[in-house]
Amino acid sequence: MTGSSTDVVAHGAVKRLLIAIDSSASSTRAAQYVRFMAVSGAEVRLVCVAENPRNIVPLGALTDAELQNARDEIHRDAADALQSAKSVFAGSKIAVQSDVIDLSRHGGSTGNALVDAADEWRADLLVVGARQHHGLLRWIEGTVSEFATTNAPCSILVVPASYEVEIPESPQRILFALDGSPTSLDAMRFGLQFASPGTHLRAIYVIDRAVRLTDLFPIRVLEDAFVEEGKAVLANAAGVLVDLSNPVETGVVSTEPTSDDVSHTIVREALRWRADLVVVGTHGRHGPTRWILGSVAARAARITRTPLLLARP
Incomplete structure (x- = not known):
């Protein structure tokens, strides 16, 4: 940045x-x-x-x-x-x-x-x-x-409506869900304008471990690719956040091996971390080692229990 x-x-x-x-x-x-x-x-x-x-x-x-x-x-x-x-x-x-x-x-x-x-x-x-x-x-x-x-x-x-906690004057804990695309970094920058100097910021990358019949590659190969990409994604996120005085953390989270998906994992992580704003880009890249951020965003909007910002590029 x-x-x-x-x-x-x-x-x-x-x-x-x-x-x-x-x-x-x-x-x-x-x-x-x-x-x-x-x-x-x-x-x-x-x-x-x-x-x-x-x-x-x-x-x-x-x-x-x-x-x-x-x-x-x-x-x-x-x-x-x-x-x-x-x-x-x-x-x-x-x-x-x-x-x-x-x-x-x-x-x-x-x-x-x-x-x-x-x-x-x-x-x-x-x-x-x-x-x-x-x-x-x-x-x-x-x-x-x-x-x-x-x-x-x-x-x-x-x-x-399920978000029933006391509404702060500005979000105090903002969670950014990233997929490695320039769009998700744009979404992070867009979401940062709602942060105050004391807002806690957390950037996550989700490893999709859920096995599906349509998978073309062995799950271990996909996981290894996800881990490597996750490291690069979070390094780029750290570069965006480096000049901020806010408390900042990054992390890799994973879906469950079966009957799970990225959008549910983001929603769970937001609840676990007690986020009061989640930021997701509305377009992402498509490929065997990436989740499609657009469809993830739409699905997350239907199930979220935390205010969710669907950020355009």
Whole structure:
């Protein structure tokens, strides 16, 4: 790394945060998490997507008057959700605006609407709350999750409802998951801007030991290759972190030999180390001695119990 830690932060500072809001406590929790992460002078836009009632009720089941009443109720719920989230930023010096996106006029899906909003507003970060397996914030579930992860023009921060610890003013323990690609180092640099001087930083490389029928090489050969690459990856990470005054550590972790994968290992390590932010790049390299970071990131977003930053290159 060239320059100081402040150079890293200034280079990619997040100034425009788009937060997806619905009527759940999960999205309010997401707003609370980023309340203290937003830097001075940042802009926050709260967006609530109002469903098209025609997509909820079978076509023809509602009269025009009933359809309008349903639309009005959906909009009132959206406005209430936005007001609740907006109160999170009361007293801050952050510029906050809020908008309802009406799918009956916008068209498309909720995922399309969020991606379009992030693109049109030139957001640096899209923030969503999520509760796995129950559809609360449904935007990060199923096809919407895959669509947003693949098509969002900016980095994405997922704040799971299962993250119930007291939210610090800035992350105190940040875990970086690396795969050896330039993208994962870019993700590390991006994530560093959310660190304060006292934040503990840990960079890990995951050795995928899980045996699969599709493996083309003996597992021992793959493990040896992983170990060598892991050493090189963490040496590069140390070079990025060397100028920082923060407490820093690196380590190699492994999946279980069977019935395991890299994304579950990252989630477990985040819990074991008590991380309050995990940073993963959204694109990685593909090969017999590397895991595909893009698919790992999408899978981790569905199961994470720690706020997860999916960082774009």
